[in-house]
Amino acid sequence: MTTIAITGATGALGGRVTSLLAGADMRLDLRLLVRDAARAPDVDTDVRECTYADHDAALAALRGVETLFMVSAHEGPQRREEHRTFVAAAAEAGVRHVVYTSFVAAGPDTTFTLGRDHHDTEQAIAGSGMAHTFLRDNFYLDVLPGFADADGVLRGPGRRGRLSAVARDDVADAAAVVLRDPADHAGAAYDLTGPEALGLDEVAARAGAVLGRELRYVEEGVEEAYESRRAGWPDAEQWQLDAWVSTYTAIADGSLERVSPDLERLLGRAPRTLEQALERAPEQRG
Template structure:
């Protein structure tokens, strides 16, 4: 049977969820991965090695693929260039429809610096001639507990801004719905959020209530935020991304709640309290 659906990022948290869900429904797929040895062993799945920046390998790996789930690449300084190269390879290979995991509020001058890369990737897809669907997920709700420091403080310059964070499970379920009927979603942009928008003060209180830790939120200044994060060695663009996560919240750019998860999946998205109350395997977000 010819495999006409491909999934990138199958060794990661989001792509892996989608790949497993497709396999559970008996859908044949091709997993595009950097390291085939790490690819999940799934019924109906074949594996092809490629990277976003290797155009020749990507063209070969995408041969015969009609629909592609393009999970955004790992955060690097040259991620946008890698995205553009991969989009070009997909078009050259004859891919008809790309479902791209973008970011909520993607715009050329978004406060969250990495949202700008997503915008320009979207624009490259629009110009590619391929059909597209954009899944603009908000910040991952799964990650919020991991933002709390060892001192039980959640810190950043978010002020009283609100955040409509969404679980990776809900993003994966939304992606699955699109991939099962891609033609119904061609040209669509979905803003994927949780069911509520919370301040970081409220987030800290919910985490405290469910973990028993005395978690509090400290509203840093921007200068203090950069200073506190310099304990980790990182390039300047990475510090900008870390800090602008919070300033985007302060600016109100991640606050609006949508019904797009429910529209795609048929069920309401999971909120922070419900997520923390449920059992979870230990996993890095």
């Protein structure tokens, strides 16, 4: 029996991974790590409360765990420190293998500013002595329509760039494959992308057709993008503004364009298209 801890089980990604693994394989003993046990998925499994920032609670929750599925924490200025605290607790608890949800362009100077946070976490995990697998996903296809404002406009400095966004369910499916046999994926870093690279005008047209909404892309300059977001969210901190704007500049400079074969190799099937991803995401309708 292998004990697998899953973080983020109350969220969309961790929740789907939980549903894929719970009861599906008698070799696996699941442990869900959540902030609030009352919100944990209704499955017959062990539930522990902890946060990434609380070393002692994380240490207690992780003792006896062999494989850890670490879903990246909510965006924020303290995320690097929180991740490093949790990684240190995992190593101290004796976790053998960490499967971490990273970002496809993760690096110390990647254009998308939050990708730099993911790189920092990868470095912490790699230096911890634990075996590891990095799932470097692109932006989620099913989230892209949420970039549009109330008027149905995706607005930003994406120019004519393209991105190979991926269905969130495909990332969960890939995580489940890795978690069932983590030793087969030790040391791997998989780029998880969709089957094609799309321009933002294509995203708007095709997503709008599925959702029954009129969506369109309007290009902004970089300074114009900062100004529009400061006007719309006057209380937003600088790191958040940088993240929002760099979402588009990363598309513009081509760093999110590459279509990777990794997902198809892991799943034995083609990744879902934009249309297929949205059809599985009813919350995007209306």
